[in-house]
Amino acid sequence: MDTPPTPPSLRLFDLLEVLCNAGRPLSLADAVEATGWPKPSVHRMLAQLEAGGLLAREPGGRRYTPAPRLLRLSESALGAGTQQSVRHAVLRQLVADIGESCNLTALSGAEVIYLDRVESAFPLRLELRPGTRVPIHCSASGKLFLAHLPPAQRAALLGSLPLTRHTATTLTDRAALEAELEQIRRQGFATDAEEFVEGLVCVAVPVPTGGPRQVRCAVALQAPAARMPLGQALQQVQRLGDAAQALGRTWG
Structure with missing residues (x-):
């Protein structure tokens, strides 16, 4: 049975899951390779997650890592x-x-x-x-x-x-x-x-x-x-x- 496509509203969560499961900071190219999605779409989503305080860039500006807001959300989820x-x-x-x-x-x-x-x-x-x-x-x-x-x-x-x-x-x-x-x-x-x-x-x-x-x-x-x-x-x-x-x- 084919897996139904992820609704657009959940794509950001899919991308966060990819980044967190990687266990290391990822660049735009890494994220594109890991998801298989078009580069412009991944770039736009990374920018949205960064603007929302869920991701932050490491010094140098090329790789993304979980930001404090995402870490607090993770702690709350574990508590729940x-x-x-x-x-x-x-x-x-x-x-x-x-x-x-x-x-x-x-x-x-x-x-x-x-x-x-x-x-x-x-x-x-x-x-x-x-x-x-x-x-x-x-x-x-x-x-x-x-x-x-x-x-x-x-x-x-x-x-x-x-x-x-x-x-x-x-x-x-x-x-x-x-x-x-x-x-x-x-x-x-x-x-x-x-x-x-x-x-x-x-x-x-x-x-x-x-x-x-x-x-x-x-x-x-x-x-x-x-x-x-x-x-x-x-x-x-x-x-x-x-x-x-x-x-x-x-x-x-």
Whole structure:
């Protein structure tokens, strides 16, 4: 299968990767040889990266090397990777304690996106990889996010969303959904009673990443109802809350 061409907006990152992987300062001719791109294009991109403070020229002006701004960005990226490792470790421990799959999600526009997930050891499971997006109106995390949006923002979002039916228990009536959102605000957690996938239940609690009324991330337990009925899953709310507090601390 042919590799799709790199979008023009990412070419600068490709060039930075070439320069950093070289392990030594590169001249314009070196960069052209390493990338195979036209010399005028490489010259223009090097000038852009230099003007942006990401590259600097060595004494003599012929070779380019990473500038302090790029080094600071690298250090920040490494720090973010460390935090991600800590979050994943929290999820792994949660799954070890509960025995079922758990995930870390965030609100992304009108959908829920999986930031991280650890699967249970059971062969019967629904594998959802990080980056997966699920509907907001019929997932536990999604309803948790909806419940804590400012009223005007929630009304506008619900007014624009098709409340698509995925299973027999999906809430497609707006009044019924609003009533459940009010209950979620009172109780502090949300459930998915086989509303997105038949036979699958979920419980989600907020991860504290901002103000007391701001819920942008959630940690959730997901299990086959045949193995862990919703009532049994609800017994894990306190354990989920403890994990949510630990995850929240990784955001400072």
